[in-house]
Amino acid sequence: MSNKRPFTHNEAYCVMQYESDDGKTTELLWNSRDGVTPFCVTAKDNETTLQHVRWGEDKREPFYQPEPGMRCFVDLTKERAQQLAKESVEAWFSDEEKRAFCEKGGVTREQLLVVKTNEMDFACKNKQPDIIEATPEWVATLVRPRVQRRVKWEQA
Secondary structure, eight states: OOSSOSOSSTTTTEEEEEEOTTSSOEEEEEEOSSSOOOSEEEOTTSSOEEEEEOGGGOEEOTTOOOOTTOEEEEEOOHHHHHHHHHHHHHHHHHSHHHHHHHHHTTOOHHHHHHHHHHHHHHHHHTTOEEEEEOOHHHHHTTHHHHHHHHHHHHHO
16 A cells, blocks of 8 residues: 555545534535635525634545535536526626626626636636535435545555
């Protein structure tokens, strides 16, 4: 066996704790990938900011079985990136102040969509994370990569 660790990022495949500043909202998130994760995320209520806390208690679980409803970090897909770009543009043009700002600057919805799409393509190409809620169907897709990962790790 080599001394080379079988992952690149410290938070690879970790179950991590996120918590609000007041400590009233906490959530465990699993990083299903060998990729970086954000320091802060928005809670399920879409309002509260949660910060990654107690890093020393992160638990590496490459073969973790998330329960349905648990949120997990995954690689951002091109399809999801396009969806997020469209949602961002709609949010801008639904906000009166932001819409007025765009109109004053002569920026159309279509132009903003090009900018947001380029931003999200960049994020996707750079393996930025997305957050999903685990479903039984998604959990079932984890089996094959886990077997491949276990073999790779045993050979490392």
